[in-house]
Amino acid sequence: MSHPLMDVISLGKQPPPCDSLIKIEMNQVSEGIAEAVWTPDEQMLNGNGVIMGGFISSAADVVIAYAISxxxxxxxxxxxxxxxxxxxxxxxxxxxxxxxxxxxxGKTMSYVTAELMQNGKLVASAASSVLVQEVND
Known part of the structure; x- marks a missing residue:
């Protein structure tokens, strides 16, 4: 049995609603590396006419979750x-x-980074500390 996010990749199951909401599609996930294509649209623009940072952070967070999963x-x-x-x-x-x-x-704490590239240029990078815990039955 694997993590439910891995079932999205390996079994073609429906991704979590947040993935679809922000229009992110996973391409590949293996051994701590996850790759995705994110296609933000005009609904994600801020008052300056660029993609709002919160959406960028969300896209990074989604792909980070797949990498750790x-x-x-x-x-x-x-x-x-x-x-x-x-x-x-x-x-x-x-x-x-x-x-x-x-x-x-690590046994209880992991460290994950992400890079977001558009037209071959780095638009954002992210880093996350992730708590790993045993599931209580």
Whole structure:
């Protein structure tokens, strides 16, 4: 038995509603690395005419969750402790490639980073500490 997010990848199950809401599609997840395509649209624009940072952080958080889900076992669950996003340049509607990598997978705490690239340029990077816990039956 695997984590439910891995069932989205391996069994083609429906992704969580948040994935569909922000229009993110997972491409590949394996051994602590997750890759996705995110396609923000005009509904995600802020008052400056660029994609709002909260949506960018959300896209990173979704892909980070898939990366960590590829390493937990059926007796573990996880939750973000923090998420720090750094914005390097404005993001616009259209395709953004998101890659998350588990840098450290610990017994109780893991560290995951993500990069969001649009048109070959880094628009944002994120880092998250993720609590890993045993599931109580």
């Amino acid at each position: 590829s390493l937990v076992n059926e007796k573990q669950t996880f939750a973000s402790v923090n998420l720090t996003t750094t914005f390097h340049r404005p993001a616009l509607p259209g395709q953004i490639n998101v890659t998350a990598i588990v840098k450290k997978f």
